[in-house]
Amino acid sequence: AQKITQTQPGMFVQEKEAVTLDCTYDTSDPSYGLFWYKQPSSGEMIFLIYQGSYDQQNATEGRYSLNFQKARKSANLVISASQLGDSAMYFCAMKVNRDDKIIFGKGTRLHILP
Amino acid sequence: GAGVSQTPSNKVTEKGKYVELRCDPISGHTALYWYRQSLGQGPEFLIYFQGTGAADDSGLPNDRFFAVRPEGSVSTLKIQRTERGDSAMYLCASSLRLMNTEAFFGQGTRLTVV
Numbered sequence: 001a002q003k004i005t006q007t008q009p010g011m012f013v014q015e016k017e018a019v020t021l022d023c024t025y026d027t028s029d030p031s032y033g034l035f036w037y038k039q040p041s042s043g044e045m046i047f048l049i050y051q052g053s054y055d056q057q058n059a060t061e062g063r064y065s066l067n068f069q070k071a072r073k074s075a076n077l078v079i080s081a082s083q084l085g086d087s088a089m090y091f092c093a094m095k096v097n098r099d100d101k102i103i104f105g106k107g108t109r110l111h112i113l114p
Numbered sequence: 115g116a117g118v119s120q121t122p123s124n125k126v127t128e129k130g131k132y133v134e135l136r137c138d139p140i141s142g143h144t145a146l147y148w149y150r151q152s153l154g155q156g157p158e159f160l161i162y163f164q165g166t167g168a169a170d171d172s173g174l175p176n177d178r179f180f181a182v183r184p185e186g187s188v189s190t191l192k193i194q195r196t197e198r199g200d201s202a203m204y205l206c207a208s209s210l211r212l213m214n215t216e217a218f219f220g221q222g223t224r225l226t227v228v
Contacts, residue, residue, distance in 0.1 A: 043221065045157075050216060089154075099169060100145055100162065101147075101159065101169070102207075102209075103159050104156040104157045105156055106156040
């Protein structure tokens with residue numbers, strides 16, 4: 001069975017600092033994708049970044065990068081130069097190629113301090 | 115519309131009543147997902163459709179919950195004999211059946227059982 005673990009229920013970070021949100025996953029499938037979503041207080045789910053299991057390089061999207069360590073089954077999200085608008089819940093998710101089901105972790109609530 | 119549409123946005127019902135929640139996915143998206151999200155938690159997988167068929171319904175909590183997608187587009191999540199514990203945000207998402215594509219979420223239906 002697949003599983004996503006996010007061990008940080010909440011984090012406080014000073015504005016303009018970089019922040020790393022942890023995510024570990026478990027699957028026996030060799031082919032899978034990893035996603036990060038942001039959910040602000042308004043409730044919408046906003047896609048941030050994707051990493052495929054066969055991708056050789058870490059994914060980057062603007063201020064977001066994914067630190068993919070396949071052997072450790074780790075897919076941490078790094079946000080550089082944090083902004084007040086980054087305050088939100090962040091969810092790590094996984095899709096396995098075998099069945100396309102997407103499962104989510106419990107999330108990390110990020111607070112950016114001015 | 116361009117995005118995933120969920121109706122109603124809010125539903126208040128009495129304990130024991132039957133409710134239907136509707137999801138209209140992005141046109142052309144063959145995969146459709148239903149999730150339930152309680153306050154401060156991650157989206158909990160309920161059921162996933164590939165076309166008209168339920169590819170995985172392992173997340174449905176009990177037989178009071180049922181979902182259909184008769185023509186491979188719009189889906190309806192049906193809850194019989196609602197209980198107060200069913201109160202949550204119900205999220206629908208759709209995606210293309212490609213490994214590296216993210217799921218796009220609707221705004222959700224907030225169900226309150228009183």
